[in-house]
Amino acid sequence: MAVDFKEFDRDTSDDSDDSMNDVSIDEDIDENSPDEHSEISENENHDDSDDEDEVVKAIKAELTKSRDHPPTIITEDFIVDICFHPARNLIALANIVGDVLLYEYGNEENKLINTLELHVKACRDVEFNDNGDTMLSTAKDKVILGTDVETGKLKFCYENAHDEPVYKLSSLDCNKFVTGDDCGTVKLWDTRKSEAVFTIKIGEEYVSDVVTTEAQKYLACSAGDGILTSIDLKASKIYSTSEPYDAELTCMGLFRSDTKLVVGSSIGKFYLFNWKEFGLHSDEYTGHKHAIQCMLPITQNIVVSSGEDGIIRAAHMFPQRQLGIVGQHNLPVECLDISHDGQFIASSSHDNDLKFWNISYFESIDTLINVNEKQNKKKDLRNNLPSSTVKNASDFFSGLA
Template identity: 75%
Template sequence: MKKKKMGIAFRDLEKKSIDDSDTDFSDESREIDGFDGMETDDNEEGETSNMVQAENETIGSNSELDQSDEEDEVIKAIKAEKSKPRDHPPAITCEDFIVDISYSPSNNLIALANIMGDVLLYEYNNDENKLLNTLELHVKACRDVEFNEGGDILFTAGKDKAIIATDVETGKLKCCFENAHEEPVYKLVCLENNKFVTGDDGGTVKLWDLRKPDPCMSIKIGDEHVSNMITNESEKYLVCAGGDGVLTSIDLKGSKIYTTSEDYDSELTCMGLFRSETKLLVGSSKGKLYLFNWKEFGLHSDEYVGQKHSLQCMVPVTQNIVVTSGEDGILRAAHMFPQRQLGIVGQHSLPVECLDISHDGQYIASCSHNNDVKFWNISYFETIDSLIDVNHKQNKKKDMSNNLPSSSVKNASDFFSGLM
């Protein structure tokens, strides 16, 4: 079963610019001072003036040579960088706002759902992205798009309250549940054996079977929207994050609520599973991360400050490492066991809406309010995970300044040297 991602928040777009630091190069003035009480005649002053002028000309000449050498080195570095083979697909820029993205679990396909209700299906590789199909599915915003476990069916849910299943290869409609919820559908998660669950703006969760016209289960878990849902391989419990700051777990076998957590002080937005699905990490709109033991959803076992801005989405990339992003547009990596910041994976100039990881674990895709999708090569994370020393004291300032290999911002020093 595919493990995935993220809450979807619609708010006023406030541009968060990320500026590279500038370095000013200014000439230093050189002064030749006379000694107090020492008299000089006009000839001496003239000779001194000529000497100073000659020295300044020499310095200027050397400075130009140094600057020329420096520029040559910069040009060489730029050419070397450009000559490197691309290690990730190029970015995709769309005309309309991208609400959700989803990688295929079986091949190099990625689906983009937009605010117009369409789904764009791309085939990606390191050289180019090829648009295979444009599926016009919903009359209002398509809020969630998910591949089933086999990758042959694409499920979508929209603001028009409809749930649609589409054949990936042919693009033909397989099934449509019109007015599936009384409120617009916010989140969809695929299960095994043609089953899936949906959550809406009014806090209702429903279990569906593609072979049946009506839902198998309908449970009201709150009054706010269901921002995210997740389950593990056994699919016994479904954990739901709510806009009201409550984590609710549902016993899918018994079709009843299993536990309800304490009230948190902000919306719970995103979730991920770690440590062989024994640990559940939950992100919030205040930038906090809460760690739960699986089946113990009433109260978190640990709490971290992920960032100062709202966390909108996360994706586990190893059993210990998570990548998060949100309002500030920066993708950050953190090792959770032990907890420490690893650095910046990549960045957008506007808030990031969602993240997903490819079927082979090589790429992360992120979409932002710029109507773009960017790809980040994260194959190095397996190496980083093995280099983390659990007994090594964390240097938070140094860790936060690191930019990982996928980031467009280069490190001043080698990232790996800080991990040993």
């Protein structure tokens, strides 16, 4: 079911980037108790270092470098969605009261440059179009707005765009975008036209995410009913539907030059599909023990994802390998996005906070993954990634002794 953020109520928390989740990393690090982890000796650590692979060496080398990133943004209201500008150091924050905040971000400070009071009900999604001159937003009020980024003036408005509140909006180019609502209706829009180009009913549950390739022939749609539906954008009709899954399909990402589709679920599994073969997944991977709420393709092979436990994790999909913890929040993470230059990701949580993580090191790590090498899961999970403020697992548990 779609989450109604309008009723969500909680206290804000002024945690800093150096704060640490007190409880949630242990269950994903190992099934052993803290006492068993505390017995890790210096000799064992020395033995591990002798046979470290190149990935671990690269991670440890990055840990000695300063990780420059913008400071945390704390807001008064719950952040429902975020979006980086495609060409500038701007980020949009859509909140539960219907406003969109525009920040200019930098390593030293973040500057609020505009507060746009756009919707009368909770925002659901905010996106920039391809050239970045228009910001698209939608809300529980069923309205879709296009706002000029420079002036803040309204460029277009679709009132009662759907019969039900819009859950997901995705920009396709400078003029076209796609929306999906709480009850399974998908619409294609062209800002040069007064009505939707087409309307297709794909199910009865909320449309959680929509993804297409550069060719824009097929649109993949994930939904709360556990079915992956693809739409032929040229023919304006359903192309295929998958077998139903015993979980909500929550988010998607494209990999391997748009030949692989990875779908996240409410049971913590990733389902891997070949593009255009949407009937049944070709592989699956358990990436979390909790629901996956959001994901980001960082490279052609690496996904960053998060959800209910507030931990942001990185995994290599080809081959499947856990890389470690990118960052963390004290409460569930609602959304992720990546900056135009690929240097930062931003994450927002139920704490009303937006955090930035410097992930530029992924480029070098991706090239070092050995497809034929057997994974040492225990060793990988003891080496958290340079962006994370969580200490290495062995050090963390030793401190509890």
